[in-house]
Amino acid sequence: MAEIVLKDIHKYYGTQHVLKGVSFEIYEDTVTGLIGKNGAGKTTLFKIISGAEGFEKGELMMARGRRVGVLDQIPEYAPGTTVYKVLDSAFSEVYELRDKLRELSQKMAVDNSPQVMKQYGEILQEYEARGGYTIETSIRKVCNGLGIDKEMQERKFSDLSGGEKTRVNLARIILADADILLLDEPTNHLDINAVEWLEEYLASFGGTVIVISHDRYFLDRITERIIEIEDGQAYTYEGNYSKYALLKEQRKIEQLKHYEQEQKKIKQLEAAVKRMHDWARRADNPKLHKRAFSMEKRLERMQKNATPRPRTERKLSKAFRTDDFTGTEVLSIKGIKKSFEGRVILDDINLLVRNGDRVALLGNNGAGKTTLLKIILGYLAPDAGMVKTGPSVKTAYLPQVVEFKEPELTILETIQRELKIDEGSARNLLAGFKFTGEDVFKAVGKLSGGEKSRLKLCLLMQKG
Ligand SMILES: Nc1ncnc2c1ncn2[C@@H]1O[C@H](COP(=O)(O)OP(=O)(O)OP(=O)(O)O)[C@@H](O)[C@H]1O
Ligand SMILES: [Mg+2]
Known part of the structure; x- marks a missing residue:
């Protein structure tokens, strides 16, 4: 049975026609992969399905009484919110039921009419069914699976590493016991263990899942259908990613x-x-x-009416500027130590990087990879040890989550201001990073996750 049906959905952001008649059906208890280029409109579609965004034309139908759980691409909570609070927020509806029960029991003390009793019985049943009596056990179980220990539950959500944030959010939507899961790039920051856990969870999850991902191996393992968003429309392919790639090539x-x-x-x-x-x-x-x-x-x-020529994707063809670099020793790190609130994160890190080296930093979620980068950049002071960079070394840092200081500026304005170049040069440069035509007038704060990273990369490569 179709659980979610979209018919000819059109969505505009200002004058940008993002979705131009998207139609598809999602069947009950299936796992569908949603793919498409950065800025294609995938996150937008999730917002429409979950009701967070409206649309201009078309129809959206959803089977009655379904609870939708959304894993956001870039989650945000009020400052100071602890991990436990985030997890607990999964039960806000259950708490509402509990409040209602209290209210009714007070009422029953003075009025034991059959209607009140009946209402109490019904709500009690729902409260039980939604796990009202087992909240703490549920939290413990899910946290065990995702490696969220007691100590982490007391930390502030905003202090967590990228992967830890994803894990907590996954735990939250799992606890909310949704029938339909909308997962927006869930594997982005997850380490291998957590990805494996998620794959197993999805395999045993009884409900419907739509997952946005750029990770073809993950998609291959979990999906049975692929929907691609291309030029504002949806194309459905039966099968996993490899099957999709084959059909698409054909x-x-x-x-x-x-x-x-x-x-x-x-x-x-x-x-x-x-x-x-x-x-x-x-x-x-x-x-x-x-x-x-x-x-x-x-x-x-x-x-x-002619068939358009099939497009071959333009590749990003830019390289970092390395013009003024002459030295051989790029970076030397000696005996770096770092703790946060008594927790030892880095303990005696040593590394020598020479000109031309390419180094990958691997490790579990929360191991301290970003912390080490921040120490190298001088954003964080180490507790012990030293970082030395070669005399003419310039660094460029692309963070996990890209943000711009002035989100209301357009792409063009941002580039012109940061690089101090004229409009013509800015447009030329942007075209090399696939921002063409009207794109350059979009506010940087409104860009999709991938578009933000692409723009940041463009800036970094020029500044060097
Ligand atoms: N609130 C908004 N206001 C204006 N434009 C927006 C807004 N949200 C998204 N857009 C634009 O709509 C388009 C689709 O964005 P969306 O976030 O849905 O892309 P996406 O497919 O999820 O991309 P990614 O793979 O990079 O996450 C983009 O061009 C984006 O710049
Ligand atoms: Mg997105």
């Missing part, structure tokens, strides 16, 4: 064949029209001219 080859055949016909017709006009002129024959004109009309129609 479609592209067919489209190319079709395109080439059509173009050949158009060329033939063009030549025929020219010939006909030529004859008509030479023979001064108005009838022939008329025929040529009607052929021309046919040609125009064909050109208008």
Whole structure:
């Protein structure tokens, strides 16, 4: 049975027509992968399905009484919120039921009419069904699975590492006991253990899942259908990611064949029209001219309805500037130690990086990878040890979650201000990073997650 149905959904942000008639059906108890380029409208679709955003045209239908749980791409909570509070917020509806029960029991003390008793009984049943008596046990169970220990539960959510935040949020929506899970890039910051746990969880989860991901291996393991958002529309493919890639390639080859055949016909017709006009002129024959004109009309129609040439994606083709660098020793780290509130995060880290080295920093969620980067950059002071960078070394830092100081500035303004260049150069540069046409007038604060990273990368590569 279809649980979620979207029919011809149109969505605008200002003048940007993001979704141009999206239609698809999601069947009960299936796992669907939602894919598409950065800025295609995937997160927007989640917001529409969960009711956080409206839309201009079309229909959205959802099976009755379903609870939707959303894992946001970039989650936010009020400052100071502890991890336990975040987890506990999964039960806000259950707490409402509890309050109602209290109210009713007070009422029953003075009025034991059958209606009140009946209402009490019904709510009590729901309270029990929603796990009202087992909240703490549930929290403990899920936290065990996701490696969220007691100590972490008392920490502030905002202090957590990227992967720890994702884990806590996953725990929260699992605890909320939703029927439909909307997961927006859940594996982004997760370490291998947590990804494996999530895969197992999804395999045993009885409900419906839609997951946005750019991780094809993850998608391959968990999805049975793929929906791709492309040019504002949705295309459904049965099967996992590999199957999708195959079908898509086939479609592209067919489209190319079709395109080439059509173009050949158009060329033939063009030549025929020219010939006909030529004859008509030479023979001064108005009838022939008329025929040529009607052929021309046919040609125009064909050109208008022609299959577009299948596109090959332009790759980002920029490189970091390394012009002024001459040294050999880029970075040397000796005996770095760092603790947070008595917790030892880094204990005696040593590293030497030479010119041309490419170093990957691996480790479990919360191991201290970002902390080490921040120490290297000088954003954080180590408790012991030292960091030395070569004399002409310039650093560029792309954080896990990209933010801009002035979110209301447009892409173009941001680039021009930061790099102090004229509009023409800024536009040229941006085109190399796939921001073209009207794109450059979007406010940077409104960009999708991937678009923000791309823009930041553009700035970093230029500043060096
Ligand atoms: N609140 C908003 N106001 C204006 N434009 C927006 C807003 N939210 C999103 N957009 C724009 O709508 C488009 C779709 O954004 P969306 O976040 O849905 O993309 P996405 O497919 O999730 O991309 P990503 O893979 O980068 O997460 C983008 O071009 C984005 O800049
Ligand atoms: Mg997104």
